[in-house]
Amino acid sequence: MKIYNGISGSQVPAEDETDIGAYMLVNWDDDNENDKPDLYEDWPVTGEDDLAKVELSLLQAELDEDTLELVKTGCNIKVWDSSTKQTEVTELSWDIGSEPSELWLEARAASNAERDISLQLRYSSPAVTAADTVKATAVMLNLGNAVYRDNEKIGVDPERGHAALVTSYTGACTRAFQEKIQPRELVFR
Numbered sequence: 001m002k003i004y005n006g007i008s009g010s011q012v013p014a015e016d017e018t019d020i021g022a023y024m025l026v027n028w029d030d031d032n033e034n035d036k037p038d039l040y041e042d043w044p045v046t047g048e049d050d051l052a053k054v055e056l057s058l059l060q061a062e063l064d065e066d067t068l069e070l071v072k073t074g075c076n077i078k079v080w081d082s083s084t085k086q087t088e089v090t091e092l093s094w095d096i097g098s099e100p101s102e103l104w105l106e107a108r109a110a111s112n113a114e115r116d117i118s119l120q121l122r123y124s125s126p127a128v129t130a131a132d133t134v135k136a137t138a139v140m141l142n143l144g145n146a147v148y149r150d151n152e153k154i155g156v157d158p159e160r161g162h163a164a165l166v167t168s169y170t171g172a173c174t175r176a177f178q179e180k181i182q183p184r185e186l187v188f189r
Helices: 175-181
Strands: 022-025 052-055 067-073 077-080 093-095 102-107 117-124 129-139 146-149 162-165
Touching (some): 067 077, 102 117
Parallel strands (some): 022 129
Antiparallel strands (some): 146 162
């Protein structure tokens, strides 16, 4: 199993899949511009870019005719069959050979602790038991926040100021990103 950081991010290196894990944003934005946060939509979302990809792959030659099970724990997440939320995947058990090659995770609430989202792909037969685990952290980026700058503090005409509204985020969603947006006392360790 492989996991990717959110916002169409990079693959998490195999050696970091459980110690650092993936990072993804709570799907609080409005990619399809219908005045409704995407996390409240259970249908395809045009332009959706906040889901994190998980790839499933098996060496089927070594496996018997049994089933695979994906066990998810942690933060409030949904599993989808596509990056645009085409169909929610609620049945997380497959016959060998019928499993999807990729799934997409949607964070619906911020993590309570770093790496509190865990996915474990399990295979069991009378002869073999195997499991692979990946972890993730969901980060809430509050959109719609107003940002102001007092010009007097930077030596510019105090009669004039600057203001902006944070409406989206287009950068990478990684651990370094999470450490920048969290107040120091709340950074996950």
